[in-house]
Amino acid sequence: xxxxxxxxxxxxxxxxxxxxxxxxxxxxxxxxxxxxxxxxxxxxxxxxxxxxxxxxxxxxxxxxxxxxxxxxxxxxxxxxxxxxxxxxxxxxxxxxxxxxxxxxxxxxxxxxxxxxxxxxxxxxxxxxxxxxxxxxxxxxxxxxxxxxxxxxxxxxxxxxxxxxxxxxxxxxxxxxxxxxxxxxxxxxxxxxxxxxxxxxxxxxxxxxxxxxxxxxxxxxxxxxxxxxxxxxxxxxxxxxxxxxxxxxxxxxxxxxxxxxxxxxxxxxxxxxxxxxxxxxxxxxxxxxxxxxxxxxxxxxxxxxxxxxxxxxxxxxxxxxxxxxxxxxxx
Amino acid sequence: xxxxxxxxxxxxxxxxxxxxxxxxxxxxxxxxxxxxxxxxxxxxxxxxxxxxxxxxxxxxxxxxxxxxxxxxxxxxxxxxxxxxxxxxxxxxxxxxxxxxxxxxxxxxxxxxxxxxxxxxxxxxxxxxxxxxxxxxxxxxxxxxxxxxxxxxxxxxxxxxxxxxxxxxxxxxxxxxxxxxxxxxxxxxxxxxxxxxxxxxxxxxxxxxxxxxxxxxxxxxxxxxxxxxxxxxxxxxxxxxxxxxxxxxxxxxxxxxxxxxxxxxxxxxxxxxxxxx
Numbered sequence: 001x002x003x004x005x006x007x008x009x010x011x012x013x014x015x016x017x018x019x020x021x022x023x024x025x026x027x028x029x030x031x032x033x034x035x036x037x038x039x040x041x042x043x044x045x046x047x048x049x050x051x052x053x054x055x056x057x058x059x060x061x062x063x064x065x066x067x068x069x070x071x072x073x074x075x076x077x078x079x080x081x082x083x084x085x086x087x088x089x090x091x092x093x094x095x096x097x098x099x100x101x102x103x104x105x106x107x108x109x110x111x112x113x114x115x116x117x118x119x120x121x122x123x124x125x126x127x128x129x130x131x132x133x134x135x136x137x138x139x140x141x142x143x144x145x146x147x148x149x150x151x152x153x154x155x156x157x158x159x160x161x162x163x164x165x166x167x168x169x170x171x172x173x174x175x176x177x178x179x180x181x182x183x184x185x186x187x188x189x190x191x192x193x194x195x196x197x198x199x200x201x202x203x204x205x206x207x208x209x210x211x212x213x214x215x216x217x218x219x220x221x222x223x224x225x226x227x228x229x230x231x232x233x234x235x236x237x238x239x240x241x242x243x244x245x246x247x248x249x250x251x252x253x254x255x256x257x258x259x260x261x262x263x264x265x266x267x268x269x270x271x272x273x274x275x276x277x278x279x280x281x282x283x284x285x286x287x288x289x290x291x292x293x294x295x296x297x298x299x300x301x302x303x304x305x306x307x308x309x310x311x312x313x314x315x316x317x318x319x320x321x322x323x324x325x326x327x328x329x330x
Numbered sequence: 331x332x333x334x335x336x337x338x339x340x341x342x343x344x345x346x347x348x349x350x351x352x353x354x355x356x357x358x359x360x361x362x363x364x365x366x367x368x369x370x371x372x373x374x375x376x377x378x379x380x381x382x383x384x385x386x387x388x389x390x391x392x393x394x395x396x397x398x399x400x401x402x403x404x405x406x407x408x409x410x411x412x413x414x415x416x417x418x419x420x421x422x423x424x425x426x427x428x429x430x431x432x433x434x435x436x437x438x439x440x441x442x443x444x445x446x447x448x449x450x451x452x453x454x455x456x457x458x459x460x461x462x463x464x465x466x467x468x469x470x471x472x473x474x475x476x477x478x479x480x481x482x483x484x485x486x487x488x489x490x491x492x493x494x495x496x497x498x499x500x501x502x503x504x505x506x507x508x509x510x511x512x513x514x515x516x517x518x519x520x521x522x523x524x525x526x527x528x529x530x531x532x533x534x535x536x537x538x539x540x541x542x543x544x545x546x547x548x549x550x551x552x553x554x555x556x557x558x559x560x561x562x563x564x565x566x567x568x569x570x571x572x573x574x575x576x577x578x579x580x581x582x583x584x585x586x587x588x589x590x591x592x593x594x595x596x597x598x599x600x601x602x603x604x605x606x
Contacts, residue, residue: 038430040424040428041424041428041429041430041433042424042430044420044421044423044424044428045420045421045424045425045436047417047420047421048417048418048420048421048440048480048484049421049436049439051417051473051476051477051480052439052440052443052477052480052481055473055474055476055477056443056446056477058458059451059454059455059458060451060454062454062455062457062458063451063453063454066453066454066457123348126341126344126345126348129341130341130342130345131342134341134342134345135345137345137346137349138345138348138349138352140349140353140589141348141349141350141352141353142352143588143589144352144353144356144585144589145352145353145355145356146588147534147584147585147587147588147589148355148356148581148584148585149534149537149538149556149580149581149584150538150540150556151538151540151556151559151560151577151580152359152559152577152578152580152581153355154560155359155559155560155562155563155573155574155576155577156355156356156358156359156574156577157355158563159358159359159362159570159573159574160355160358162568162570164568165370165371165372165373165375165570167358167375170373170374170375202352202355205352206352259445263447263449263450264449265449265540265541266538266540266541266556266560269540269541269544270540270560283450284447284449284450284541287450287453288452288453288541288545291453292452292453292456292545297453297457300453301453301454304450304451304453304454307447307450308447308450308451311445311447311450312442315442315445316442318445319438319441319442322441
């Protein structure tokens with residue numbers, strides 16, 4: 001999912017930039033509407049809306065329905081529907097687990113996003129400062145990390161951090177940290193999260209860096225020259241020219257990253273399956289383990305729905321940011 | 331503005347270190363895949379392999395059902411991308427070129443759909459697919475992947491369609507084309523880079539998808555490559571050579587597509603933008 005959404009922003013900015021000085025796309029399309037074309041746009045939209053409603057909308061409804069059912073192994077096999085009202089929610093919300101996992105998810109997301117945004121921004125600014133050859137080299141590295149499929153990446157990270165013959169433990173041992181020689185990285189909560197975070201940050205920096213660099217190239221050179229003429233130093237130029245220009249972009253990107261990290265599933269599942277002792281379960285993993293693993297499908301659906309609601313809140317906030325910036329585009 | 335020697339050196343030095351850090355995991359995957367086992371299971375890592383072997387690729391290739399799984403992955407991914415492109419072409423044309431009631435809210439629907447948390451919807455989808463008696467089939471996977479990439483495809487293509495000058499289409503219509511003809515003859519050819527870029531990213535999403543296939547297709551012959559790869563290591567014990575070869579086989583198509591098409595796609599994006 002992560003990579004999928006990435007280029008849309010590039011595309012969007014590109015498309016928007018292209019219309020500079022022109023009225024937004026949709027607005028002037030209307031004037032040309034001919035009589036008799038009235039139904040055409042709706043006919044064109046039907047396939048897209050229909051499949052979205054059927055394959056995205058209906059599963060959401062189904063999810064809501066399941067969350068009000070007592071659905072365990074027995075009911076599943078016998079195909080019986082047992083409604084049990086708000087009991088799943090009661091159990092989830094009054095239990096300790098859900099809140100612990102929610103807090104963990106928030107901390108995990110926060111740590112990842114802070115790292116991604118700071119490092120991504122620094123790399124992006126570095127790209128803007130490099131010469132052409134060096135920039136291309138770094139770009140290649142970024143694209144490789146970006147393009148690496150998640151499951152392939154997590155397999156590689158398991159190998160890098162393998163307790164026997166893993167290259168990370170070897171280096172740490174050689175650097176003098178001898179207790180790390182056969183360290184089992186997935187043996188404790190913190191070290192497992194460390195590996196997962198490192199992988200997510202590694203894969204996410206390119207998106208932020210490349211887009212941020214693209215954004216800096218749109219800042220008019222005159223602004224820098226004017227600032228330099230006024231005697232502004234590097235830091236002053238950054239805070240008064242570069243940063244104000246990038247702020248809307250940074251704002252939107254931060255939110256996008258929050259959403260992506262919050263729902264990160266394969267990264268954690270392939271490395272630890274939520275272990276050890278379910279200590280690295282974030283909300284999506286928790287819903288999966290509780291629902292599918294422990295076969296409390298109704299409970300899992302309730303956790304899912306709560307997670308979806310949190311995601312919906314995040315998404316609508318993100319869209320508000322984006323739409324405010326690109327009001328013309330709609 | 332003149333910069334000191336230090337000011338000129340540190341960006342390049344940092345860039346080199348960053349490059350190494352970014353590339354190392356990818357490099358380590360490939361180099362492990364080509365190293366003889368003796369160079370993998372060793373107390374001191376062999377940083378630059380001198381002996382090259384294809385043994386691990388053979389192991390991965392001869393793993394049970396490997397070719398079936400490759401075929402599964404290709405089928406599901408290609409069909410999902412093609413279907414979503416077709417559906418998106420209609421929708422994006424309407425959204426970019428026509429004005430109608432509900433247009434804005436439809437765009438909003440797709441923007442929200444683009445962020446849909448598929449990862450947490452797997453339980454409901456599992457129930458639906460089970461009730462339809464379609465577990466371990468490629469049909470539901472194809473359909474759901476299609477919808478996963480559809481919002482992005484629509485929104486991106488909309489930008490490309492909007493970037494094609496209206497005048498071209500209008501002059502074609504003056505010359506006697508109907509609107510559908512004008513679309514096929516004028517807009518479609520100009521959309522080629524856009525279609526390529528969009529399908530590239532759709533391809534990546536579908537090729538990588540993990541949670542859904544994890545729950546829906548448990549039969550060994552019904553899996554796709556990401557699921558196979560995630561279980562490869564536990565099946566093959568600690569055969570890291572074979573595991574890295576499997577990871578390489580899975581990653582190569584995407585890496586190649588990305589590196590080769592990215593420039594084309596990006597230049598396609600900017601071409602469209604300048605023309606706008």
